[in-house]
Each structure stands twice: as structure tokens, then as C-alpha cells.
Amino acid sequence: MKTPELVASSWPHIHSGNSVQNMMLTLIIALLPAVVAAFLVFGLDTLKVVIIAMASAIFWDAVLQKLFKKSLTVYDLSAAAYGLVFAMLLPVTIPWWIIVLGTLVMMLLGKHVYGGLGCNPFNGVLIAYVALLLSYPGHMGNWPMPTSDMMMTQYPPLVELKENGPFLLEDAFPVKDLFLGTNLITGSIGEISKLALLLGGLFLIVRKKISWIIPASFLFGLTGFATIFWLIDPNTYASPIFHLLAGGSLLAAFFLATDWPTSPVTKYGMVFFGLMCGVMTMVIRSWSQWAEGAYFAVFIVSMITPYFDKIRPKVFGARFTSKRPVRL
Amino acid sequence: MGPVLTAIVTVGAMGMLASLILGVAAKVFYVYVDPRIGQVGDLLPGANCGGCGYAGCTDLAAAIVQGNAPANGCKAASPEVAANIATLLGISVEAGERQVAQIFCRGDAAHAERKFIYKGIKDCRAAQLVSGGDKACTYGCLGLGTCVEACMFNALHMGANGLPEVNTDLCTGCGNCVKICPRHIPRLIPISQMAATYCSSHDIGKVVKEICEVGCIGCGLCKKVCPEKAIELDKFLSVVDPTKCNGCGKCFEKCPTGVIQAVVLTSKSLKMAA
Amino acid sequence: MRAGRLRGGLVLSYPTNGLASPFEDVASPSTAVVPLQQDQGGACAPKVKKNDDVLVGQMIGESQNLHGASIHAPISGKVTEIIKTFQSISGQTVPAVVIESDGQAQWIDNPAESDPLVALQLAGIVDYDRQTIPLADKLEQARTRNVNSLIVNALDIEPILSSRGRLLQEQPAKIATGIDAIKKILNVTQVFITVDENAFQSVSSIQSALGGSTHILPLCNKYPQAVDYMLVKYVTHVEIPCADGVCIPDVGAVVVDVESLAAVGRKKPVVERFLTVTNSKGHVKNIRVTIGTPIRTVLDHCGITPDKGGKILAGGPMSGMAVASPDLPVTKDLVGIHVQSQREVVAPADATCIKCGLCVEVCPMRLMPFMISGFSEKGMYAEAQHYDISACIECGCCEYLCPVKIPMVQFIKFGKKQISDQRSGA
């Protein structure tokens, strides 16, 4: 029998070269500035948490791929990337076994039970974060003190706001320090330097890995809501600048709300999704028992993603109404 | 006795009220449903395979009761089930013979040519859309196993040579594989059929010879040699008539490509056929 | 007059020397295999028998009505065989006529035909949009709808191709004649020429030949803007739905490509094609080739040897069809040849969509490709229809960008096929 010489497949026969690996690598690179910023503040512990999170995520990913009889695809870097994002939400004091447990939950419930990357309706990072927050609130809220002597406050800005109200926030957390992550402001690894997050986020946008719409509308929704309530009652509600720069606003806007599988893909869907995340963040920060609402907000709103995606543009030609010839 | 009486009277009254409302509702929404539909439905396998041509088992049950379908309308049910249904409805069941699927192509990788190397969706129906499928023979099996996926009874599996194989023990003759195959390779035959031409090609012999070593070239030797006149040629393809063929095997020897062969059944069904 | 901008779609890089490379003639073949169906109309009835002698331009396959285009002998010589089951490039089984050349290349004199549309039909002129359609069929549809504008599609189907742009430079007179002819047939008053901005200058001679109401619309390179629907949108700013019951002439315009126009202008039966032959190493040649020539001969002429395990594409790399064998002949539905080496062959992946949304962003029809492809994969055809699978023009932009390389176009084609099968079955 003659062996066939040519290959045939359906078109297109060329490809942009874009790949999951490429997207995940970009995500990891985008987060590196934030890791460096945290490293400068908390020291080697930062690297410990980051490395344990990434390594254990890869480990669980591989184990679960074996268990679910899938081909091994850890080299697509998705586990590493999600492990890194997960590390961003943790305080550096977190014991190693909680990280390992968290990445297991993340990989199992946030990926493999749904059939792998992209099929999950919820972001595994957020699943793991909330599960741990409910199980080990003490460890998850064990905020490290950057250095012992010049300590200004023991709490991260939002916890301070929750505990003591908006008074003196401006003295304790000057805008410049909030933005740069300087001067002993504590928080989880990814909440330290807003400058680093902004750089990373813009990098993702410029490389066209995420759309600018979600972060923009997220931050717009958040600051808009914060402004309204701050104008109404500045004694109860903190300033919009504070809310924009404190806690995980930017982390959530650039790195969690834009998570590919769980965020909408249509333009208007993205706008509404982002706005709703922003508003929900403020609702949770203002009135629930939690100090930080951005992560919860993304988690909750991603439930509605399928509906946001129903706000799709009218298909080409759908507006066509009359068969009358157009005058040219 | 007071509290007991209170309870009896109150709840009894409520029961009465409830049953009155239910009664009125039953009257308002009254639809006569033949109770036998439910009974027949209970007897059917409930796999909802669709092999009978109805939307589901309940629909077939209704059709059987109304006489629109025979008692053995369910392809997936055993003859006992059909008999039970027939007794329930007091009708007779024509002893239609059990049918099983066979794969009417023997052109595996070693014997049949391919036009090109196919890359794409692992589905024969989709592969058919790429330059007409990679098999050089336009009638041959593409071997991507869409029929295997479609069989709800696990009766098909992909053989080592890249052609599907039928486990006739498990095959119920539902015909799903027949319907889904883009090249109509699986076809149903009566389980008693002794011989079959395992090819689907209507190409002329010259074309077949060029691309496949095991295709029917339509030479008609089998037709000539058959003592029972059980073989006809249909556009260069020999077709065995199961009602005439007695399995003498004369044609097997004559066939130049060996494509006309004895039907081999899996052990259990062999016994059933005997 | 300002043209609209294509929303979505791709800016693909392409070799820029295509427009500067003049057509070369590929030598006529000694044996020509001519399939008797080369367009979307029905198969033609064979008009010759084995051992008949034929002249160039002699009708060998006759279409029955305006929905087909007749087929002519591309070379003179003897009919050596009539193949009943010839597998064409698209995998269809059609009859074909094999002609052995006598080396004379002698043309036949066909009688004149008075009805212009029938003349086009008899001359076998086809128009290429996403498919090859008999030009007569297209114009007939336009004539019944009171069309007032002719849109000349001088854009190449894909940026990598350059034959239409080159034709504009080399045969402006023929094209102008063709345009004139069609203006008369349809009684249209305005002509719009959509052209690649790089081939812009060459249009001026046509414009001056045609006079007053001829507008030129230069467009930047963006795939898939050469599709009729898109061109109509640039010119009329109206989007025509890809739906039953509506067609482009409903808005008063008809789109015809320059190669058809040049053929009309030549006033002879179609026996040759103007093609761009490229490979992915930047090799570009524009050629004129006789229909029935094996692709292998064309490639030999251009100095390209296909790899084992590579691909030969009929058309460009975005929307071309993979050719099963280099021995297949050039037909009227060939607009270009692109050769890929084994290394460049992209294998689609069996992976799941990560919902990155790149496909949604790029789709020029504003569809949700990952949804319709997913629905097709799962056999959920009703849902696929609800998400307008039928509007997909199969341009492939979605799949080009997809990071997990889902074979979306194949899934979509598959879904459409299942839907139409269900329709015709039920």
C-alpha cells in the first residue's frame, strides 16, 4: 500500500502561535513585580510561600491529572501561574501545610472535577482562599509585622478600617505608602505594592492577554460607589482613594476578575461584570463581617458570568430590516 | 376522649375538603390515559435509546398500546419482553428475527489506501468534511469510531486494525450505529445470516483494485457459483440474500479478494441462533 | 465616499512583493484532466465521448441552466478517457474528461449568443467569493432586484495572494470592458472598486476608461475583508444577514471579482486561471495556468517541491482547502496555491476552551465562536443555531488566535452539516 504523502485538515492552516503556556508565562511575569515588592517588605518568607504554593500546585495538578486519567499538561504552566496567584492572597506567616491543603482544594475543585483548565465555573484560587478563610481564620488573618520597632499599626488597612473606622486612616496609611507599599503597611503578599500590581496589569493588557475593560470597570465601580458613600458620610466610610489603594482592589481587578475561564468574554458583559465586582467589593467591605471584599466579590459575581455572556453583540446583519435598495 | 375527637374531626374535615378540591381538579383536568400504557412502559427497558424511532420508551409504550407499533417494537428488549407485552395486551407478536450489526468494510490500514494524512477532529462525520475523508475509497470506513461512541450498549469497540468490531452478544440491533455512520458501514443483518459481502463499495473493479486489496470488485464470480441463487450484484457490489443463503461457502472460495465471508458471531449469540 | 472599517478580523503579515511580480505562463500540459463540475452549480453533462477530437474552448460539459457554468476543453487534442468517479479537490465525486494534447492549441469558433447572461453561462465564467458561483447565476439574481451599483472586488481573498491586484495592473482594459459589459447587462449607474491600498495606482486607468460614476475605495490589509458581505458593508454601510431569504442584491448592489470581469472582457470561454503560488518561505509567483494542468506541474514551474508530511493548499493558508494529492488538476475554483512544509503544519488540539475571549473579539461576524463550536462538538445543534452558527463565514480568524488550538472551523462546519442533514431528513 502506498503511504499518503500530504496532510489534510480543515482550514485555517496557520496559527498565531498563541498558547496557554505563553499566556500563563505572561501572567507569572506580570506578578513578579508584586512578589519583589513583598520580598522587600517581608523578606525570605515571601519566597518560601510563593515557592511552596507554586510547587504544590504543580504537584497536585500532576497527581490529579494522573488520577483523572488525563495526559500530563503541567508544562502549560497553568498550575504554576494559579499557584502564584494563590500565594498573592496569603499572609507570609501562613504555615506550609495550609498552603499545600489550599492548592489541593484549588486544583481539585477549581479545575479537575470540572474536566480541566477552562471548564471550571469558579476560580480555583478563590475557592481555596475562601475555604481556608472559613477553616483557619486565625492563620489567614495572622498579619505579619514588617519590622518590630517602628510599627504603626498591626493590621492591614482594611482590617484597621473595619475595627476602628475611617478615622486617622490618612495618618496611618499615607497615599504614597499605600501606593508604593512602603512604610510597614502589612497585608497579604499581593496586597503590598499597588505600583507593582499596576505595572503587571498593564503588562497583561499591552500583551493582549486580558482585556482592559474588566479592570477599568471594576475600579470605576469601586471608586464610584466609594465616592458616593464617602460624600454622604465621611465619618463612616473611607475615602475612594483609600479603597482603591487598600487591600486587594488592584490585585482583584487585574488578576482575579480577569481570570479567563470565569469572566465574561463579550464587551458589554465585561463592563457589567467589572462594575458589579466593584460595587460588590464595596458592599462587602462596608457592611459584611469581612474586612476585604474584593476576592469575595469576584467569586460571587463569577456565578453570573454565563448571563453576562448572554449580552452578546447582535450578529453581523441582524439589524438588517428592509429589503429596499439603499441609495448610494 | 376530648383531644382525640378534636383531632379526628378537624383533620377528617380537612381531608374531606382536600379530597373535594382534588376531585374538582380531577374533573377539570380530566384526561383519559390508558392504564396499559404505564404497564407496558414498566416492561420496557427504559434506556430511552431511540432505536425504535420514538422519542423515548414511554412514547413507544403508548404507540404499542394504540396499535401503532408492534409488541416487539423495542429493538433493545429481549423476545421475552415482547412476549410479556403481547400477553398483557392480548395481541400476538410476529416472531421477527433478531438483528445484529455488522461492519461492511475490511479495508484496514494494511489493505486499503489513504489519500492523505488526516489531522483534525476524531469524528468520522467531521473527517468526511475534510476533502471528502482520508480513505482513498469513498465508501470505506474512516475508522475514527463515531459508531463506537454512538452505541449505547457497548456492543462496538475499535479493533486493533482500526476498524470497529461488533460484539453480537451485546448488540441489540437498535441501529444507532447505522444511522450515525457517514459512510453507512455498519448495517443490520438477521442473526441467522450465514454469509455476507464485507464491503460497501459500488466502484467498478478497476478503481477498487487500485485502492483496496479487500474490496468487492463486482466480478460476479460469487453470483455464478452460488447454488441457491442467493447473491445479486448491486452496482458492482455483491449482496447476499439471507433468506436464500444456506451457508455452503462455495462463494468464499471463489471470491478473488476474499471479501465474501462467513458471518462470525460472538459465542453466546451463536448458541441463540442455533 | 468613505469606506467603513472591518471590526474584528486579522492583520496578517504577507510577502509584499506579490503585487510586483508579473504573471508567468505555465506551459500547457500534455494531458489535461478536466472535472465536469467546477462550481457550486450542478454537474455538467458530458458533451464529448472517448476518442473525440476537441479544440481549445470547445464545450465538453454543458450546464443545463443559468445556475451552472459550462466547461470547455482547455487544450486541443483527443479525449482519451471519461472518468465517471473522479475525486475533486473538495472530495466530491464528479465525472471528468481526460484530454491528450495534440500540441496545436487551436481555438474553436463558438457561435455568438444574443442573451448576455446565457453567453456568460456558455462561456463558463464563474465568480469567486467564498465559493465558486456561476457569474450568470449571480447576475440573474441581481437583474431581478433592480440593482443600481456594481462593486468590483479587486481585493485578494487573503493578503498573501496577489493575483487580483496584479490582474488590475496587467489587464486594466479587459477589466474595464468587463465592467462596461456588466453595467449594460444590469443597467447599473455606479461602480465602486475596492482595492488594496498598495495596488491603488493601477486603478486610475480603469477609472478614466469608465468615466464619471466610478469610485475607488482603497482598503488597508485586513482579513477577511474581501468577502462579499464585508465589501457591501464598506460601500453601503448596510450589513446583509447571512440568512435565508436575503441576498446582497437586495440592497441594490452586486459584487463581482476582477478575474471574472477580465474573463468577461476577454469574450472567450474560460480555459485558464490567474493564480498566486506561494510557500511559507516567502516565495511568491503570479502565474497564468491552463485549466486541467496538474498542480504538480505548476509547482515545478515555480520551483517548489512539496514536503512529505506537508500540505498543499488550494487558496491561501487561512481559508484554503488542503489538497489530497499534487496530481489533482487546476480548476476554476482555484484562486491560489500555498505550500507548507511539514514543520509548519499546525495540528489542532483536543483540548478545552479556556474562554480567553480572543475568538469572540476577532470574529468579524460578531459571533461567539467558542460557543457554537462547543455546541457542535456536544451535538447541541439547536443551541448552536440559537447562537447563529449559520452566520459563520468560516473565515478561521477565531481558530488562528485560539491559544488551545481548538479546531473551531471544522466543528462549525460539522455542526452546520448536521443541522442541514437534520433539516432535510426531518
Place this chain on the structure above:
Amino acid sequence: MQEYLLMIVAAMFINNIVLIRFMGNCPVVGVTSSVDSALGMGAAVVFVTTMAGTTCWIIQKTILEVLGIEYLQTLVFILVIATLVQFVEILMQKVAPPLYRALGIFLPLITTNCMVFGVSVLNIKEEHSFMETLVFSMASAVGFAIVLLFMAGLRERMDSAGRVPKLLQGVPITLITAGMMGLSFAGLMGLD
């Protein structure tokens, strides 16, 4: 006013009837992934739950408590609910035949769902006033409808673009997804 608002938020989200109180799971698991039928069914459930909640409350206050036979609550309520749905069906047909015609399929789907009964009992157990009963029943049912709707959306997506392992398809993955939805609602804890 504020206490009703809090009650609504609590019943709809914080103590969501499906995700936190574990009632009405069967329809959430069983109903198809069709978003349209989730909407229709959700509306019908709101109606039936509210009607059942208020009717049971009235019967509890006017009959059971007056006669001192509260212990028969379970028996009486279940009879009342079963009958009520039939009654409502008749009523609907009389009130708006064309409308009823268009959607009669949803109503009877829900009689035996434990949520309708559970809400009725909870109203009594938590000593709600009539107004509270009304608000609580309705808000709980809306909470149910929201879960149903979100679940339908997520399942539609899983069906179209997902690859849930065969062994987890159907009920298992729906339950796990419900768990994830419940987890996200933890974010609303303390909203008062």
C-alpha cells in the same frame, strides 16, 4: 422596614434556602440546564411557596393553635400544600386561560419539594407574624429561584464548553457546583 430588608437579604443569600438550609435540592439537581425553564419554574416556585407559607400560617393560627393540636402540624400542612397546588391550578385556569395554557407545565412540578413544606414549618418555628411569613416565604423562594437560575446558567456553560469527567457528570458536578455557590455566599456573611 429595615428588619424586613434584613430578613430578605438573610433569606435570599446569607441563609439561602438551598445552599445553606439544604432544602429544595432535588429540583436544583434535576431541572435541565435550560435557562428559560429555570425562569418559569423559579416564578412558579415563588408563587407556590408564598401561597403555601401564608396558607399554612393562617391554618396554624386559626385552627391548630386554637384547638391545641399543634402536634398535627406535619400532617395538616402536607395535606394543605398538596391540595393548594391543585386549587391554584384550577384558579389559574379560570383567571387567565391563555396564560395558563402557555405555562401550565411548571406548576405541579413543585408540590413535593421539601422547600415548600420546610418554609411553611420554619415560619411557625421562628414565630413569624403574618407579614414576616409573607416576606420570609417569598424571599426564601426567590433565593431558591436565584440558585436555580445561576445553576442553569453554569450548567449550560458546562454542557457547551466543558468536559466534566464522565463519572462526575450530572448530579455529582451539580452538587459540587452548588457547594461552590454556597462558598461564595460566605462573602455576604454579616451583611446586617
Place this chain on the structure above:
Amino acid sequence: MSLREIIQMVLVLTIVAAVCAGGLAAVKMVTMEQIEYQQIKFIKEPALKKILTDYDNDPISDRIQLVTGKDARGRDVSTTFFLAKKGSQLVSLAFESTGSGYGGPIGVMIAIAPEDDVVQGIAVTTQSETPGLGTKIIDDPSFSAQFADKPLSANFSLSAAGGQIQAITGATVSSTGVSNAVNRGIELYQAVKPELDL
């Protein structure tokens, strides 16, 4: 659907419902006392344990019920008295009284030594006050300690109302509820004391 069928339906359902109800009423009567005992045991006993001292019987078994008034509809309302004995000697007597608090009624168990008419102690049994605020009436032992070992003649009103009881800061309503309950209990005790046949 014939009339006969409907009548049959009505009959069957009525009978089934009535029989079920009758059966349940019977079960209820059989278990009633035990249920009451259990409820008392698990709800009242913790409170009783807190306030009763120095006894050796089971006050829950040794309880008596007396009609102590009429409700709005004119029906009898009865109160249960738990008797704590040492040997055969009645050392104290406990019963429940209610006052209205911030979130609903507050039940208060009061123990009184009948011999010298001294309040031995009080304990809250049921309440639905705001956690962390009104619930201090339970959580803050110093609040209920104010009532212990005081003669019946003492003024158990809040200091704001001229009594001896210091209210819990921020939870005046709850405090008043408890104090009212105690006052009402003492009234009741004094009213029924003759009947108690001590």
C-alpha cells in the same frame, strides 16, 4: 370522572385523614407526659441546677402544677413548681416567670426558700435578646447574682425605677424584662403560697 368516583375519593381520604389524626392523638396522649418531662429536663434543668443548692431529690419528678390565673380568652393558665427536698424536708421551690425583653419574652427561673421567704437565685431559661448585648443577662453572672439571697420584700426593680438592681449597660430593656419577671414571680408566689400546702 363520575360522581360515584368522587364520592369514593372523598370518603377514602376523609377516613384516612381522620384515622391518621386519631392514631396520632392517641400517640400524643401516651407520650405527652414523657415529652413534657424531657422538655423540662433539657430546658429547665440547667437553670434549676444553677439556682438550687443543697437538695437530694429530683425536682423534676417532684413537681406540681397549679392553676395560677386566666388568660385573655378566659382559659386557665397553670404554673409548674419544682420542689427541691433534702430528706423529706422541702428546702426550696422553683418556678418560671416571664417578662418581656428586647427581642421577645424572657423566661426566668426563680428559686425561693419557702421557710424564710428568701429568693435563693434566678436564672434565665429562654430569651431572644441581641447576642453580646442583651444576652449579658445570661453571660454576665454578676447581673443575676444581684437577685440572689434577698428577701421577698426587697425591691427587685431597676435602680432607675428606684430599686436595687443595677441594669446592664446598653441593655436596659432586657434588664427590665428580668426584673419584671422576678417581680411578677414573687407576686404569683405570694398569691398561690396558701394553695401550695407547704
Place this chain on the structure above:
Amino acid sequence: MAARIVNEFTKGFWKEIAPLRFALGICPALAVSTKVESALGMGFAVVFVLCMSNVLVSAVRNIVPDKVRIAVFISIIATGVVIVELVMQAYFYPLFLVLGIWIPLIVVNCVVLGRAEAFARKNPVLLSLSDGLGMGLGFTLSLVVISSIREILGDGTWLGMMVLPEAYPGFGFLLRPPGAFVIFGLVLGIMNVISARLENKTA
């Protein structure tokens, strides 16, 4: 006959175990599976109600008109439930406090009504009893399996006894409602794996 009785009894433990096999009665399985103790209490309550309702439904199966049969069945079931409620209050009060509203909710547990409708309505008393007992115990088994996983992994205890090392910190997530859903879903998946294995072996 005896073989059938045994068969109807044993099918409830694997082949038709509810709610694992059929999505019936999910709600209580989720609600009372935090602790093994309450799972057992609930399970036994269901066993009682199932047996009683199956026996009574089977006994009256020939005299109840079709149109009111469901109303009659739920009356019978409700009676069983109230009996359980009263008895539990009288003799197992702490358990009653734990299970709370879930005792009356047995009345709408799809398993109970499902068996009445699918089995007892069509079968004689003895078979129905056997079916009810089997299904009820199977239901209990499901509950115990789920609650064991939750209690052991969530708390480190089983039936209140410490079974994991003292240092085990517990995983509180599993004890909360979302954990119930997740464990239930995963157990169903594992069941599917096991039965697929078994099927392969027999095939």
C-alpha cells in the same frame, strides 16, 4: 419468595442505594451529615417511617382510588413522621434538638414517597416491608458514609471519639454547608468509579 424478600432488602445497599444512586432525598443527606451521630438518628427515623409507610401503603393498595392515592400516601407518611417526632421528643430529646426541622421534613423526603409510589403500591406487604427496611438502611448507610468523611476529616473525630492525632487541626470547610455539597458530589463520583469497575469485572 424468600429469595425475593432478600433481594428487595439487599438492593437498597448498593444497587439502588438512595440518595447516592438516585438523586432522591438529597436535602436531609446534606443537612444532617455533619456528625455521624445525627446521621444515625436521622437514618433510623427514616427507616421507621419507610417501613411503616410501605407496609400501610401496601396494605391499602387495593382500596385506594388512583386519583387520591398520593394524598393518601402522604397522609400515611405524615402520620409515621409525627409518631417519630413524638417518640423522639419523649425519649431522645437531645437528638430531637439536633435534627430539629428535619424530622418533619421526612414527610417530603423523596425516598419515602418514591418507595410508596414505585414499590409498595404494587407489591404485597412482606415484600414492601423488606424493601422499606433495605432502602431505609441503605439511606442510613449513605448518611453515615458522608457524615463519617465530614466528621473525620473536618474534626478528627468519629461518633465523637478522637480518631486522628490530637494535633490534627481539622478542616472546618468540610463541616460547613459547602463542604457537605462537595463531599456528597465526590462520594457520588467515587461510587460511579466503583460501579464502573464492578461492571467491567462482570462483563
Place this chain on the structure above:
Amino acid sequence: MSRERSELGEVVSLQGRTARVKMKRSSQCSSCSCAGLCSPFGKEWMVLTAMNDVGAAIGQKVRIRYNVEGEVKASFILYIIPMIALLIGAGVGTCIGLFNNPDFSAVVVGLSFMTISFLLIKKYAAWKYDREKTYHPMITEILSDHEK
């Protein structure tokens, strides 16, 4: 684009331009785990009145199509509006506190509001939906008795 759903049924009687068609409850019921238990007297069939423009005869199997969007809208009118009326009524009743008993007052006013809403819906439905064909189920196809 409006979404449609189609189901199979059987004509049981004819009334002018409409036909009464018996059909299985819904394909949705097939996936319901409590299938069949929902209805206290076990109705598995329902009867719809559908426009019979294709001229189906009694006993014939037909395909019925209905508009899902109409269905969703109808369910809101029919189910949600009375509930809102009840809620408002009960709210008003509680506030005005007839007979010095807020609960009693809420019951009375609430129920009257709901009754009024039913009457209004009845008027509205008669006015609007009888005319608008899209809300009517339509027989679209007669499936011959033997096939399907």
C-alpha cells in the same frame, strides 16, 4: 430571535380553529428525579389548547410549537404579580392595622389585593393574549399515525 420549543402530542378534540391536544407533561419532567410524584393524583398528561391552522384531526399525532419567551413573560404575569399584590396588601394591612390586629388586618387586606390582581390579570389576559398569536401554542406539523 425568539426561542421556541416543540413537543409531541395527540389531538383529543377540536373546537373551531383550535384543537385540544394531549401531551406528556414536558420533556423537562423526564429529567426530574421526582418524576411523576409531583402531581397528587399522578397526572402524567396535560391538555393544551393549540391553534390548529394545519387542520389536524382527532387522534392524529402532532408537533406543537410554543414560544418560550412568551412563556417566561406569562409566568411572571401570572405568578409574580399576584404575589407582589399580596405583599403590598399585607404591608398596607399591617400598617393600617384594622381591628387592632395587624396580622388579621394583613391577611384580609393582602388577600383582597391579590384577588383584585387576579381580576386585573384576567382582564388583561383577555384583552391582550387572546389576540396575540405568538403566545398560543400552535400545531405546526401533523405526524402521520404510524411513523413516530
